[in-house]
Amino acid sequence: MPRVLVVEDDAAIAEALQLALTTLGHDVRTAGSAEAGLEALRSPDPVDLAVVDVMLPGMDGFEFCRRVSANDALPLVLLTARSDPIDIVVGLECGADDYVVKPVEPRVLDARIKAVLRRGSAAAEEVGAEPTVAASQRTVGSLVVDELAMRVTRGGVEVHLTPTELRLLMELAQHAGHALTRRALLERVWDYGYLGDSRLVDACVQRLRAKVEDDPANPVLITTVRGVGYRLERS
Structure with missing residues (x-):
């Protein structure tokens, strides 16, 4: 069961995504800020992927992705309410593997998560x-x-x-x-x-x-x- 961290400051959205993704077969934990998300990643129980909202209080999702990508190969999917191509490209260049535009359709997010994880598992299979x-x-x-x-x-x-x-x-x-x-x-x-x-x-x-x-x-x-x-x- 994939372990997913959802970094989202809107408690209602975070709860809805946790419920939907859990129903779709994921083990989901949440964090209400980028700082809390970084702390969660230091947990001894690692996650397989993080879903990160761009518009977070304090440190935004772009900076979160920069910090994670600088030290880890953790797959990252951005959640953005911005459909501006520049914002999307900036997010991808910060280290995100993919993005999903809000409002989020859980099955679309589920498909993107699985596709990103397949890329990592395919690399591991080739190693062996x-x-x-x-x-x-x-x-x-x-x-x-x-x-x-x-x-x-x-x-x-x-x-x-x-x-x-x-x-x-x-x-x-x-x-x-x-x-x-x-x-x-x-x-x-x-x-x-x-x-x-x-x-x-x-x-x-x-x-x-x-x-x-x-x-x-x-x-x-x-x-x-x-x-x-x-x-x-x-x-």
């Missing part, structure tokens, strides 16, 4: 899989992508990636030298198909570049194919 002929280390400049160990190093130093970032980089590495469309990446990495938002791909690529490029503003490893998508260059 037997090596195959196709599996190998791929090197692009100082970046080494080890598909067997599910590990990425840059200049010999391991790079901390979230499960979604790792799956995205692995997908690009498996097709190094070839352009992948945003739609293809949504289907293969996010499992969303036509229902997905291409901003998820763009924001995740920006986060990846910040971690693996010498100059993220002028990328040479993960390049943009204008009007198409992205390509991991060959070494």
Whole structure:
């Protein structure tokens, strides 16, 4: 049973989400502020994913995501009443894996939670899989992508990636030298198909570049194919 932390300052919404998600098969706990949410994450009983409202008193949801992503690979889903694309992109660039716009339909949130968790469990399954002929280390400049160990190093130093970032980089590495469309990446990495938002791909690529490029503003490893998508260059 997935363990989910809901960080929401509106007690009525938090209670409704806890009840709905519990009914849908989740073990749900709540926190009324970002600070309380960070404290809950330090509990010896860890959660699998956090659902975080953007508009929180004190520390907002964006800062919560920044702090969690800086030290942890915990999957994060934002709840936002803002449909402004800039706000959504800012949230994704802060480390969130996905977002859901309020008012929240519990089954939509449940589907997004399960999709995000699948990405993490798929990575874990690949770590335990037997090596195959196709599996190998791929090197692009100082970046080494080890598909067997599910590990990425840059200049010999391991790079901390979230499960979604790792799956995205692995997908690009498996097709190094070839352009992948945003739609293809949504289907293969996010499992969303036509229902997905291409901003998820763009924001995740920006986060990846910040971690693996010498100059993220002028990328040479993960390049943009204008009007198409992205390509991991060959070494």
